[in-house]
Amino acid sequence: MQGFDPAADTRSKIRVARASVAAAVFLTGAKLAVGLWTGSLGVLAEALHSGLDLVAALMTWFAVSRSDRPADADHPYGHHKFDNLAALFETLLLLLACAWIIHEAVQRLFFKVVEVEASAAAFAVILLAIGVDYTRARALSRVARRTGSAALEADALHFSSDIASSVVVLAGLLFTRLGYPQADALGSIGVAAIVIWISYKLGKKAVGVLVDKVPPGHLGRVTDAARGVEGVRSVFDVRVRNAGSRHFVDLKVRQDPAASLVEAHAITEAVERAVSMLFKDADVVVHAEPDGEASAGLHETLIAEGRKRGVSVHSARLFATGEGLHLEMHLEWAREITLGEAHREASALEEALKRAFPDLVRVRSHLEACGSERPSGWWEGAETHADLVRRVRDQALAVEGVSEVAEVQVRASGERLAVGLTCRMDGGLSLAEAHRLATRVEQGTYALTPRIASVAVHTEPMGPAPSEA
Numbered sequence: 001m002q003g004f005d006p007a008a009d010t011r012s013k014i015r016v017a018r019a020s021v022a023a024a025v026f027l028t029g030a031k032l033a034v035g036l037w038t039g040s041l042g043v044l045a046e047a048l049h050s051g052l053d054l055v056a057a058l059m060t061w062f063a064v065s066r067s068d069r070p071a072d073a074d075h076p077y078g079h080h081k082f083d084n085l086a087a088l089f090e091t092l093l094l095l096l097a098c099a100w101i102i103h104e105a106v107q108r109l110f111f112k113v114v115e116v117e118a119s120a121a122a123f124a125v126i127l128l129a130i131g132v133d134y135t136r137a138r139a140l141s142r143v144a145r146r147t148g149s150a151a152l153e154a155d156a157l158h159f160s161s162d163i164a165s166s167v168v169v170l171a172g173l174l175f176t177r178l179g180y181p182q183a184d185a186l187g188s189i190g191v192a193a194i195v196i197w198i199s200y201k202l203g204k205k206a207v208g209v210l211v212d213k214v215p216p217g218h219l220g221r222v223t224d225a226a227r228g229v230e231g232v233r234s235v236f237d238v239r240v241r242n243a244g245s246r247h248f249v250d251l252k253v254r255q256d257p258a259a260s261l262v263e264a265h266a267i268t269e270a271v272e273r274a275v276s277m278l279f280k281d282a283d284v285v286v287h288a289e290p291d292g293e294a295s296a297g298l299h300e301t302l303i304a305e306g307r308k309r310g311v312s313v314h315s316a317r318l319f320a321t322g323e324g325l326h327l328e329m330h331l332e333w334a335r336e337i338t339l340g341e342a343h344r345e346a347s348a349l350e351e352a353l354k355r356a357f358p359d360l361v362r363v364r365s366h367l368e369a370c371g372s373e374r375p376s377g378w379w380e381g382a383e384t385h386a387d388l389v390r391r392v393r394d395q396a397l398a399v400e401g402v403s404e405v406a407e408v409q410v411r412a413s414g415e416r417l418a419v420g421l422t423c424r425m426d427g428g429l430s431l432a433e434a435h436r437l438a439t440r441v442e443q444g445t446y447a448l449t450p451r452i453a454s455v456a457v458h459t460e461p462m463g464p465a466p467s468e469a
Contacts, residue, residue: 023057052094
């Protein structure tokens, strides 16, 4: 994303973490001194709370200093989870403090009496703590939002809870001064309740990240972004996890099975860019797969079916159209076989492929004898060129021996064209002679325009046309 400066973010995190440590040192000392002087459990509870804040702030300082280190051999995904580990550590410290506070409050309420002096100093130190906590909570929260640091966010929540707990202690001191000494112990229980709630929220979030829980809504956002890229037919197996401010995303997309490697790579690059725009700092991996079942076994089935019929198959081209998949292939037999016999075998092969792969709506075979020159190449897309279709048909009919042109199709890939046509001839011709005529048709078709890069001529014996359903 624009404006993302990792070095500047690291400096900001370290600077605000240091300031937090300094504030924690000051408040811990002030609260401890006043708590011991006045005997207020609420103030002592706040001193302990601030002492734990100091430990947590030191842990945060360490975490943010280490989390932005680059990936290495031992940490290939980076060190970002030090942030979340620090947040979990803070949670455990807070829960331990709460246990002590609640225990001591129960003792003072039911088993022992402690004189509490609600002096002006006690009120002053609590009011001072509220001011300091408000200032540093805002600073930590601002940097946490900008950098995505879990440790700084934990610190910000920590000090926000300090404000609430300080208000509770302040109320306890006030009621003590009015003649209700139990209010101090009750106030400390209130502090503990607030801290337990904040600890639960911090701990749940930290554990979620450490165990790679998917952040809410992320899967849907990634899926929608990938689906919006032209050329992506479907999106599946989306996985997202985050560590600190960094997100790791991997997903699979289905594409046109006839797309070239260059085209497929361009689509995955576009998906990576679209997904990366969703997050401030993301590592995105996209795996491309062909759409439909026809591409994942068609070649193997084609070769196996050809071997059963004694035919060599080569130069197969798969076309994706609006109505489904079209297959064009070259079939090669011994030179002695007749065109009629070869056509019957080719038709049987075509029907077997259609049964095995329902997405194949049309199959065209180019019949040739052994030793023929073999064109190659893969094409996709579909486009009709009426004028070129007419010219292809006319030049094919001009070849002596071609009795009828049953069908002509032109497909485009950028500026290049692929032409396929069906020519009918005398079924008594030898396959070698039929192939010679088909070659003349191919040569004539290539001569029509330099844009033609591929020509496939399907030869059939005269008679009723086989079904192409």
